[in-house]
Amino acid sequence: MRLHLLALLAKEPAHGYELKQALEQTFGSAYPSPNIGQIYVTLGRLEKDGLVRAVGVEQSNRPNKKVYYLTAKGREHLTTWVDEPTEGPRVRDEFFMKLVLAPLTGIADRMALINRQRRHYLSLMSDLNDLLDRTSPTDRVAILLIEGAMLHLQADLDWLERCQEDLA
């Protein structure tokens, strides 16, 4: 979450609760609502690393609130993150390990594993279908994220089919 907060602070200084609201508005239902405690802990760490700094703002009848802003070092850190290519997903699939190793154990045969996994993926896909139905078309970030998850799941199913052709 460190870099997400830095990116939001690059736009304008903000206090913790404003950052929580900004995350919710940007990602809509695509992102679980961030925990305010976690945001403060992250801000504390960013401050310790010199990436953000805080100023106290007086409030009447309430304790001062801390408004955070990005330091030059913070901006540099953020720029590096945005500029560098992002790693692709790594195939580190637990099911694949099972599939390759299971026949050695004598516990299950590959065809049975593949069949069960296919049903499981389809049930996940059915979930995503429901989710897409219930997501407002105006919530474009969430829609794109769900479509991304669907495409990944389709790739997993296609791969499962390849495994079936070659291993089962």
Next chain:
Amino acid sequence: MSTVLKTVNLVKIYQDGAIPVPAVRGVDLQVEPGEFVAIMGPSGSGKSTLVHMLGGLDARTSGEIWLDGKRVDTLSESAWALLRRKKVGFVFQFFNLVANMTVGDNVELPALLAGVSPKVARERRESLLGALDLTDRADAAPAQLSGGEQQRVALARALANEPSLLLADEPTGNLDSRNTRDVLRLLGEVHKKGQTIVMVTHDARVAALADRVVSLFDGEIADDGRIARRRTRTAGEVIDLR
């Protein structure tokens, strides 16, 4: 209610010169009224051959096919064709609409062929076009429509004779993501209204709409089971943004 579709040890062997090529090797399948069955499997596993046989578009080599309690594989080609007009709707990957007829007439034709009165055929045409959001395209030629619209017309046409069984072979195979979503929604709706559907698909989004998935492998059923439904609340629970 009785079983809509049943096959018993269904076999299809193609002859490639002197070499027999088994495509479907002893399939026993039973589909109950209102069920939505997706058929999946690698290419060459016999999926298309199977649904083509179920729809009478391909002759079986041996075994039995029962439709609405009547044995159909032993019928003459013309008797089978007659029965098919009344009982089976078909949707293909390439929409196969009649090019020189309007969209509306494409939808109306199957009902007329099934022997429905012109008045009823017209009513079904209107209601189907309305339901599929195609009313203002009724007088267009199929070629003037987008792929997604053409597939919606093909679906309307397949439903026009109120078939006992809707067969589909990769109905979204030629559509982009947005059009797939439209066809998906429609399939979901006709299924909710009680339409029995058997559909071949590679598309997991479409298969996930089904109640049951039959997986073919090397011409045989490798798996046949229901898709579990769960409940999730937000995308954040399925998707992990880092």
